[in-house]
Amino acid sequence: MNTKRISIPQRGFNFDFLMWLFTRLSALGMYVLALVGIIAALLMSARQNMTVADLMRWAFMPVPTHVVNTNIPTIDTWKSLFWQVMGILMLFLAGAHGMHGLLNVLEDYISHTWVRKLFRTLGIVVWVLFSLIGIAVIVTA
């Protein structure tokens, strides 16, 4: 059997280390965003007027269309630039964290370097595309 060389990540300050750090820091960032979202949902009187699913909807993506069918008295006061920025931040952190995780898992099972490169490129294209779609949804919501 031929011995094959595959590139393995090197130690030190490089892209792989930065992504490793980003995965942890984006997780911390998402805890903060989700907490702010849950507190805001409670301020909107979620205790009486929201289901668990609606509470989670506002926690993970605080856009008005997400809770439009609930009994919140006035959703208009919650349509603001602040929540759009919060939504886009969550989309960026979760999207990058998720795509990096997906590629990490895939690369555990792929030995061909060119297939890895193909999936990486594909992953980045899909990530950019879905981020743009997500931003369009948030801004027009």
Next chain:
Amino acid sequence: MGLSRNVSLSDALRYQGKGPMLTFILHRIGGLSMVLFVGLHVLAAWLANHAWGTSAGIFINNIYENWIFQIFIFFCVLFHVINGLRITILDLFPKLVEYQREAIWLEWFIFLPIYSIIVIVIIRSGLGG
């Protein structure tokens, strides 16, 4: 042709990784599920905003609103969130790795009550209660 690992499927299944191995597997399953379903959900929200895609968007969103699906995705989200916090804390403070097993027990003690309450609430509203 994959990497030659010399590990058969039966070997892999008999691997006694126990607690840490279980969290590793569940973290991956949960993570992949979220990428897939949240990705589809973003797509559905976008489709539903356009006349030509409304029915496709509603079809995908109906899956999310099904209470059986919610029990599944809540498991993925909640486990990934709590296990991720453990990984983050232990990675940023490597000295604590010594207490990994205790941390995993603590994790289940936090996860199980919260998840049980959520499941009860979802089933109650799912059955129209």
